[in-house]
Amino acid sequence: MSVILGIDIGGSGIKGAPVDTDTGQLLSERYRIPTPEGARPADVQGVVRQLVDHFALPGAVGVTFPGIVQHGHILSAANVDKAWIGLDADAAFTGATGRDIHLINDADAAGLAEAKFGAGAGVKGTVLVLTFGTGIGSALILDGVLVPNTELGHLWLRDKHAETWASDRARERDDLNWKQWAKRVSSYLQHLELLFSPDLFIIGGGVSKRPERWLPALTVSRSRVVPAQLQNEAGIIGAAMMAAQAVPGVAEPAVPASSRPAKPAAAVTAPMKSAAVKKAASKPATPRK
Structure with a gap:
């Protein structure tokens, strides 16, 4: 069993829990701390440090961020302070916590978790x-x-x-x-x-x-x-999965479909209607605020 702490930075709260990356299960109750007003880098790093200290779990930590994350650097900032943009956040969080921190975009983390352990398994x-x-x-x-x-x-x-x-x-x-x-x-x-x-x-x-x-x-x-x-747990699980992939010798496990728990039949499928679809002209994407 590979257990890694996952932390999800949100606009109103920052929450974390240890995750069994073999199964996608949280191994304790989530611990949540309100996001500091303004979500400035130093303040958010302090909250992440509190979560790391609270769980006292050794090893790497996965952290989500509400913006573009490329090679540990923040390239956009949604609903957080603009001082994040351009910051080597992996290094900043690693220095603040004393742990090997790996960041991932929040939606990407949720996607990883859903694709492996949720509706996309x-x-x-x-x-x-x-x-x-x-x-x-x-x-x-x-x-x-x-x-x-x-x-x-x-x-x-x-x-x-x-x-x-x-x-x-x-x-x-x-x-x-x-x-x-x-x-x-x-x-x-x-x-x-x-x-x-x-x-x-x-x-x-x-x-x-x-x-x-x-x-x-x-x-x-x-x-x-x-x-x-997976709802509110998806970001935490995906962050831990990403950190597991990044740590040498801790490979993200492949879970065969036959070994996964059956998904509830309540996963409703939208009607497959064959009405003509008008192709919408795309404009260049605007940068995230």
Whole structure:
């Protein structure tokens, strides 16, 4: 059994737990500390250090971050202080905690976890994990391998910026009912189908807790659509998985489909309607704020 601490940095809270990376199970209750106001680097590093000290687990630590992470450096910052941009965060967190820290984009972490231990377990081919919340996070998985930092929430649908128009925040802001919101999401998914032809869409974020409200109203042409299963644990699990891959001698285990627990039948599939899909012209992606 490989046990690694996973930490998930969110806009309102920073939470962590030790993870058995062989099974994807959390081995204790999550411990959560509110995100410091402004989410400045030094303050967030201090909270991560508190979580590391709380669990006192030796070895590497995986940490999610709400922005683009490339080779440990932060290239964008969403809902956190702009001082993060350009920072070698792997080195900064390692210095602050005394542990070998490995960062990963938050949506990528959730995608890794869902693809291996959640709704995408055992699925071959292309899987797109999308998290609907304040924005739209994305993770592209091909045969279990992550293509990092896809940032597909920043695509344009004609004159619509995807996450500004179809996120869960947009649903609340525009006072949409679930059917109206699902119509927007359907347009977005149809555009992604034209670009990537995924075998499976996994829809995460807070909306995944009540899929019966919106899933039957989604319309796609050829892909399956299911709700995410790991919910608030996905980021923690994915962060630990990524750290396991990065540590020499601690290979991320391959879990055969036959050894995974059966998934609940409640994973609803969206109707496969063959209505014509209008191809939306894409504009260049805008940088994440």
